[in-house]
Amino acid sequence: MSKYDFHELYSDYEYEDHGRNAHRQQPKTKKKQKGDGRSPKIMANDQKMDEIRQMDDSQESWVPSYAAALDPMHHERQWVIDSVAPFYHDALITDVTRLIKGGKEANVYTCTANPHTGFDLVAAKLYRPRMLRHLKNDAIYKAGRQLRDEEGKQMKGRRVKLALRKKTNFGKHVDIMWWINNEYSVQKKLYDAGADVPQPLAHAGNTILMEFIGDEYGSAPTLSEVTLNSSEAEPLFQRVMGNVALMLDCHHIHGDLSAYNILYWEGELTIIDFPQMVEARHNPHAYELLLRDVTRVCDYFNRFGVTADPQTLTDDLWLPYMGSES
Ligand SMILES: Nc1ncnc2c1ncn2[C@@H]1O[C@H](COP(=O)(O)OP(=O)(O)OP(=O)(O)O)[C@@H](O)[C@H]1O
């Protein structure tokens, strides 16, 4: 499957321009004739109004440079514009410059930050409308979680439950919003607790805006792409395990931790990708998912000479945690 296949679905959402542009593009029904009876003063005034309208339109039809380079018929173009426009209008970003990666569930783009944010670059993670199809066994991760709306308020009631069960469009919308809201709020909670995760800045619709790890030449590689030297492997391993412990203190288990979801930049690690984060207190599969995370981390570091027993490490985390919980 090509990495752009997901845009098929976006094409289902017919983009309808109800803005001022739409009116401007409509064929003019009545062409103004020369000498239509308007005085020169009124004509000059009308011209000024046109100029002002056009200034306004250029603001509304903002096209970031990455999208501008795409074929206007390419679905990705409008998808990117629509997804990141709220951040442009909220003065958080000034441009989208490149696609970092098109993954199974989302595309991640580099954006130029508005200087007042204190960042040069930020990353925008755009979830595809079809992301849920790719999240296999999502019930395993969702078990024990509460459903929250875009504002983080708990959603209850027959309508929501019925819609989710019957997978109506409303149900699918609630489901997608649930995953995205969950990723953002968990990432914020972990960042505030001091975990090595990118600082989340904002979220809107299908998109999360966060601190960018890397520089103007490209994003940080994942651990899976780098070869560690023997002196840094052990401290970095301890650092990852420290983050796993901190997450557990916050009652969370990453659920998909591996060398593919840890970025390496200037000797430091940053853990990413939280949609499948698990509630340690309520999820009946929490222990197994923790063991899997720890095992994958041990397997990776083992290649660079770190010896650790994942079962022992998991139990050393889990048993005191359960003790403190009971
Ligand atoms: N904050 C960030 N700064 C720099 N690069 C990032 C950031 N977040 C994500 N990336 C890049 O985007 C890629 C995909 O991000 P992420 O793992 O969150 O999405 P995904 O849809 O789960 O992708 P995958 O299916 O590959 O796991 C990462 O491997 C990394 O290269």
Ligand SMILES: [Mg+2]
């Ligand atoms: Mg990932």
